[in-house]
Structure formats: structure tokens, C-alpha cells
Amino acid sequence: MVVSIINGRRREIGLDEGLDAAIEAYYNATQKIYLTHPLYFKVMFKANRIIIFLAILGGYYTLDNPSFKEVKKLCINNELLSTNALDSFISFLQVGGRLAITRDGQDKRKLTYQPTAKGVNEVRELINSLLLTYSMIYPGVDLAQRVDHSDFMADFFKNYTQVIVKEMFVYDAVPDSRAFLTKDGGHMMMFHLYVESLRQRTLAVQYNYLKASAAFSVSRSHIKRCFQAAERLDLLYLKQDGKTIELKPRFIDMVREAFCFYLATVEYGVLGAR
Known part of the structure; x- marks a missing residue:
């Protein structure tokens, strides 16, 4: 029930x-x-x-x-x-x-x-x-x-x-969320990415790793490793410029x-x- x-x-x-x-x-x-x-x-x-x-x-x-x-x-x-x-x-x-x-x-x-x-x-x-x-x-x-x-x-x-x-x-109900929710600060990083896409009105988010690192008390390398794990699940794509993150529909569905x-x-x- x-x-x-x-x-x-x-x-x-x-x-x-x-x-x-x-x-x-x-x-x-x-x-x-x-x-x-x-x-x-x-x-x-x-x-x-x-x-x-x-x-x-x-x-x-x-x-x-x-x-x-x-x-x-x-x-x-x-x-x-x-x-x-x-x-x-x-x-x-x-x-x-x-x-x-x-x-x-x-x-x-x-x-x-x-x-x-x-x-x-x-x-x-x-x-x-x-x-x-x-x-x-x-x-x-x-x-x-x-x-x-x-x-x-x-x-x-x-x-x-x-x-x-x-x-x-x-993370059982929404399996893809494990890429974020099992990491230090991952809960906030996941929702932060989503909210940035709303504020920037695009799925191609310009992401400031330094500010995020300070806000969530984790290292920039930790954030990047978390995003790389999400990329392997086809939740997002990290562009070569090192600051643009393209969010996939699968990521949007996951956060929702x-x-x-x-x-x-x-x-x-x-x-x-x-």
C-alpha cells in the first residue's frame, strides 16, 4: 500500500x-x-x-x-x-x-x-x-x-x-541518481546543475567549477569526477572547453x-x- x-x-x-x-x-x-x-x-x-x-x-x-x-x-x-x-x-x-x-x-x-x-x-x-x-x-x-x-x-x-x-x-527509485547522490555534495551538485539550466535557459550550461567547489565544500576535481561518472551514463556531455556542460533529457528526467x-x-x- x-x-x-x-x-x-x-x-x-x-x-x-x-x-x-x-x-x-x-x-x-x-x-x-x-x-x-x-x-x-x-x-x-x-x-x-x-x-x-x-x-x-x-x-x-x-x-x-x-x-x-x-x-x-x-x-x-x-x-x-x-x-x-x-x-x-x-x-x-x-x-x-x-x-x-x-x-x-x-x-x-x-x-x-x-x-x-x-x-x-x-x-x-x-x-x-x-x-x-x-x-x-x-x-x-x-x-x-x-x-x-x-x-x-x-x-x-x-x-x-x-x-x-x-x-x-x-537511488533505487531513480537509479541514475546514484551517480550524484552517493558522492559528497552530490545532492547539491545535481540540483545546482538543473537550476543553472533554468536560470541560463539552456541545456548547454556554463559552469563555474571554482564557485561550486567553494559553495559545496568539495574540490573541483571531485566535482569533475562526479560529472564524468554522469557522462558515462549519458546524463550529460562535458564539452572540450572545460566550462560547458550539455545536459541530456535523461538528466532532466532524473532530477525531476x-x-x-x-x-x-x-x-x-x-x-x-x-
């Missing part, structure tokens, strides 16, 4: 004439969030990391005594991260002040956790960035009013956890589909099966 609802909503959202304006608004809102802690978000926006953090939050809001057991099972079943990589990521969240970890009061071998206000507020901002664009596509539906109450995150994750349990991940997936899953988090 969850899968059919989200897939149906993805298709419906994708037909909206205002999709380009919504994608640009989403990019602008997300960029502001990204720039607050670029060294953190360039890692967090990698598809498997954000999935794991959302799973951690889902466990916290839906389980009486949350532990990392279910998170580890999710990682192993879906080959998201190795055990060592997951432990490193959990430490990354803890050191960054997004996750508090303690020993269970009755079983000292078991670790329990609680997201910090910092971690929760950042996720809430990311959800808001999508609800902002949702209101552009569906101006008659005010989802924002649901955010402004103390139980919002708990209510949201009771629904959103169903998406994770069904193993609905963006990924955005519609994000919007449909967040809508489900807010509204559930209604």
Missing part, C-alpha cells in the same frame, strides 16, 4: 506545470541550510547516510527503547554501509552534537540513543524545505500548519518509518523524478495513507 501510494503520487506531482519553479525554490532553501554547516551536510546528504539518520530518528520516535539493532539490520539487508562504516557514521553524528548515546540502564552491553535538539531541528528544516515547495504545487493544501506543534516529528516519523521499512530509497520522490515521501510522512 505504501509503495503504490508513493509511486502514484510521484507520477501526479511530476505532471504539475510548476515543477521547475518548485525545484528551484527547493534548491534555494536547501542551499541556505547546507551553507550553515557545509562540512557536515556534504556527508549527510549522501543518500545512504541520510537514510540511516532518518531510520535512527524513526526508531527513536516509534520504539519504546530504541537501539542500533534495527539500524544495523537495515544497513546489512540493503548494503547501505558496512558495520565499521556505520559505527564511524554514528560517531560522526555524536561528535557533531546530533546524537546522544548512553548505556542501557538494565543491559550495559546495549547502547540507547536520543537525537539532540540540534539534530532534530536540522531535519525539521529539511522537511520544511520540501513543504515549502509542496505549497507551491498544491497551494490549497496547507501542510505547514501541521509542523507548528510539539508532536509533529513524532507524528511524521510514525508514517515516514513505513517508507524506510518498505525499503523505498531514492528524484524531486518528486522526495516530495511524495515527505507528503506521506505528514499525511500518511490518507
Whole structure:
């Protein structure tokens, strides 16, 4: 049921004439969030990391005594991260002040956790960035009013956890997006390319690697390697002048589909099966 609802909503959202304006608004809102802690978000926006953090939050809001057991099972079943990589990521969240970890009061071998206000507020901002664009596509539906109450995150994750349990991940729903979303800063680079094509009103985008490098806290060589991987998938073509990127229809379709997936899953988090 969850899968059919989200897939149906993805298709419906994708037909909206205002999709380009919504994608640009989403990019602008997300960029502001990204720039607050670029060294953190360039890692967090990698598809498997954000999935794991959302799973951690889902466990916290839906389980009486949350532990990392279910998170580890999710990682192993879906080959998201190795055990060592997951432990490193959990430490990354803890050191960054997004996750508090303690020993269970009755079983000292078991670790329990609680997201910090910092971690929760950042996720809430990311959800808001999508609800902002949702209101552009569906101006008659005010989802924002649901955010402004103390139980919002708990209510949201009771629904959103169903998406994770069904193993609905963006790079499976939109396979070509792996070329970007599995890379540091790739989420922003993908949407940045799309938005630049809108702003320049052409698929032959003049791209400033230096500015992008500074904005996304990754090296120019990293960006070029990411684009070269996308070129091998026939998503784009890197012209010999070193600054022009010709976007293919396949790239445009990929970004639109990924955005519609994000919007449909967040809508489900807010509204559930209604």
C-alpha cells in the first residue's frame, strides 16, 4: 500500500506545470541550510547516510527503547554501509552534537540513543524545505500548519518509518541518481546543475567549477569526477572547453523524478495513507 501510494503520487506531482519553479525554490532553501554547516551536510546528504539518520530518528520516535539493532539490520539487508562504516557514521553524528548515546540502564552491553535538539531541528528544516515547495504545487493544501506543534516529528516519523521499512530509497527509485547522490555534495551538485539550466535557459550550461567547489565544500576535481561518472551514463556531455556542460533529457528526467520522490515521501510522512 505504501509503495503504490508513493509511486502514484510521484507520477501526479511530476505532471504539475510548476515543477521547475518548485525545484528551484527547493534548491534555494536547501542551499541556505547546507551553507550553515557545509562540512557536515556534504556527508549527510549522501543518500545512504541520510537514510540511516532518518531510520535512527524513526526508531527513536516509534520504539519504546530504541537501539542500533534495527539500524544495523537495515544497513546489512540493503548494503547501505558496512558495520565499521556505520559505527564511524554514528560517531560522526555524536561528535557533531546530533546524537546522544548512553548505556542501557538494565543491559550495559546495549547502547540507547536520543537525537539532540540540534539534530532534530536540522531535519525539521529539511522537511520544511520540501513543504515549502509542496505549497507551491498544491497551494490549497496547507501542510505547514501541521509542523507548528510539539508532536509533529513524532507524528511524521510514525508514517515516514513505513517508507524506510518498505525499503523505498531514492537511488533505487531513480537509479541514475546514484551517480550524484552517493558522492559528497552530490545532492547539491545535481540540483545546482538543473537550476543553472533554468536560470541560463539552456541545456548547454556554463559552469563555474571554482564557485561550486567553494559553495559545496568539495574540490573541483571531485566535482569533475562526479560529472564524468554522469557522462558515462549519458546524463550529460562535458564539452572540450572545460566550462560547458550539455545536459541530456535523461538528466532532466532524473532530477525531476528524484524531486518528486522526495516530495511524495515527505507528503506521506505528514499525511500518511490518507
